[in-house]
Amino acid sequence: MNFPIEVNVTTIVARRGETILEALERNGIKVPTLCHMPGLNPTGSCRMCVVEVEGKPNLITACSYPVEEWMKIKTHSPRVVNARKTNVELLLSNHPDDCLYCERNGNCELQLFAAQLNVRERRFIGKKNKYKTDPSGSSIVRDPAKCIVCGRCVRTCDEIVGVCTLGFIGRGNQTIIGPSFNKQLNLSSCIACGQCIMACPTGALHEKRHSDHLQNALHHHKTHVVAQYSSTVAISLGEEFNLKPGREINGILNAALRKAGFDKVFDTTFGADLYLVQLAAEFEERLNEGGVLPLFSSDCPAWIKYVEQWHSEMIPHLSRCKSPQQMLGSIINRYYADTYHIKTEDLYTVSAMPCTAKKFEAQREQLTHKGISDVDAVLTTRELAQFIKLNGIELPQNDTELADYPFHVRSSAGKLMSLAGGQTEALIRTLYFRLTGKELKQPKIMAMRLNRDYKEVKIKMGKHLLGFAAINSIVTAHRVIEEIKAGRDDLHFIEVMVCPGGCINGGGQPMIKVPNALKIRQKALYELDEKDPITAAHKNPGVIGLYNDFLISPNSALARELLLTTYKKREVPL
């Protein structure tokens, strides 16, 4: 039911049951918020969103108060603005104030509020936060001195990701945020997804930088520096440069990276196609030889770490395939380096990913040889944008160029792996061909394109009726694992992606808030799939060539050595 309410000097239409904030936002009236998280229950703890409601003696938190018919609301009266300003001033009273050195300089919400509310002097002098940064994690750095205890990371980790690593510790103004027992992140249950970074309004959480050595490597004449970048990066990086959201910028990105000094620029989507072909082969082998099923996807390192920590009994279900990043990394190190006579010690491989967990992945014990990783540095989309700007490259002004031979061709199926459900759709295309020798008549698997955290489809392939599920939430994955342990046997393949929506919403993605960015990125990828001449991984001529010239077949000893990996139970406080 709709009804009019008075706001400032106008009347707006509110809906029964919504909060004041929702009514205001729908009508284009902006009120600052800090602890508020769309879609989650309000906590009303930060009081940034206060408004004046006639007849109420105290200011009211718009985010948690339901709108009512009789209300007359003032959103920016002097009293309200003053209250918000004082709020920000109090938050700043013990803040380190080192914006110039801060990871979030330029896109910090606290900084923005201070500017908007015209905070120009220090009115409250508190004791400065002296907490030390925790650089122990492979992906995430915590800087508690910058934490304003809004609780968004805690709620994200608990209610959105579902692992609950971060929590409140202590009470009152002594409250801090940290993992259980206030341990270092590397000893905690953190799965490195980086969603907490996306939730953090300040610089209290950020990725571990890998870009610092890169500049040196690029300018060292003996070092042969190669890049690989994920299809998700190609579809979202443009947002950092004010390009049209959803525009795929492979072409200009290739050119820009070459200008910055990379010797070769490869497309990780080639690795994704390779992964899909190997995955289909592993599936077939398990199906035919009575191996462990359902097979679990293995490209999301956060999901892998989750299984190793919470469900080590399910490790046999995990596909042994390395992720696309790591497959391409091995192939670059072994095949590309040999073919082009590059000494491994002179080779420096950099990948650009939408994901913080990929930094963790590159350093997994099982994926390094004598401590040396196949991928030397993993940059997030954000770091890549910064790197391009640092090198003075005007991204939009580049002509499009192709990625480098031999890892330049890719299918649109490989690209779909950026989306929750996309991997399953892509696998089905290749698996169908593998099991039946025929191409799927309808390669679009609409059931996998729904925006749900559990999607399922059953498809007949040859004599088998196979069940595929794509899961996009740890909590749901846990539930399905329990069902499997209790005997559920209609599923044969399960994809799990930790980040809501998939890698397009990864923890390394732009902080810049383009409205509806996720929908736009998703739509763009499906459109590419529509247009692409190659829509299945097994039809990628580059991948076919790699098997013919080098790997022989997915089951060869060489393919196994280079493309498969192992997992191990991890003991951390859960």
Next chain:
Amino acid sequence: MSDLIDDIIERHVNIDRDGLIPLLQEIQSSQGFLSEDAIIRIGASMDLPTSKIYGVATFYDQFRFEPKGKVHFQICHGTSCHINHSIRILQELERLLKIKPGQTTRDGMFSVDATSCMGACSLSSVIKVNDTYFHDVSPADLKEIIEKYKSNPLNA
């Protein structure tokens, strides 16, 4: 020792979250502190993340997370003692032992807690060392008390 923890948890199974605090209290009074191991086991049996349990436990002053030292100081932080500058006693003790409330010295000798009113307000400031009460304490007295206990921790 660990079996004792299991026994206590066992007795509390099927409790809801409201029952968490009595469970923590019982474990603390049996073990003297809440170990990581105990919290992990509670988490496993109640299907609660350890971060939540640790969060609840650190919300209250009564819980400690390190074993007590041979000599355990409890500094009253009730209203009366507070007015009589118990905070200075605490600060001096922190300075002398180089630990904060809730902590234990590396050698396992001393530990400190701040507690609520000990019920002897007329004698404030009050501190308790192991089982012995000291009243009308001033920061200057602490050095002597520490020395005494150092040579004979159990009954100085």
